[in-house]
Amino acid sequence: MSVSSKIKALLKLKGKGNEELANHLDISKQSLSNKFYRDSFSTQDLIKISTFLGYTLAFVIDESQMIILDKSDLKGEGAK
Numbered sequence: 001m002s003v004s005s006k007i008k009a010l011l012k013l014k015g016k017g018n019e020e021l022a023n024h025l026d027i028s029k030q031s032l033s034n035k036f037y038r039d040s041f042s043t044q045d046l047i048k049i050s051t052f053l054g055y056t057l058a059f060v061i062d063e064s065q066m067i068i069l070d071k072s073d074l075k076g077e078g079a080k
Helices: 002-015 019-025 031-038 043-055
Strands: 057-062 065-069
Touching: 002 031, 002 043, 002 057, 019 031, 019 043, 043 065
Parallel strands: none
Antiparallel strands: 057 065
8 A cells, every 4th residue: 555545544534635634734735636646755744744633653663662753853843
């Protein structure tokens, strides 16, 4: 399953639409559509999407270890 398909599934689970996501990412609906079509989401996009949806983006090493990516990892945005 592509990243785009996973994002679409997560949006559906949360009852959110593409327009809301585009607004959150501060991009046009057409730019978001291009990202879906090209399956070209950056790490920064994924962090912002996880925040928008209320999910945690993490690398799970094992049951007791994980590295979480959040807004503090965004360049120039800090903990906004």
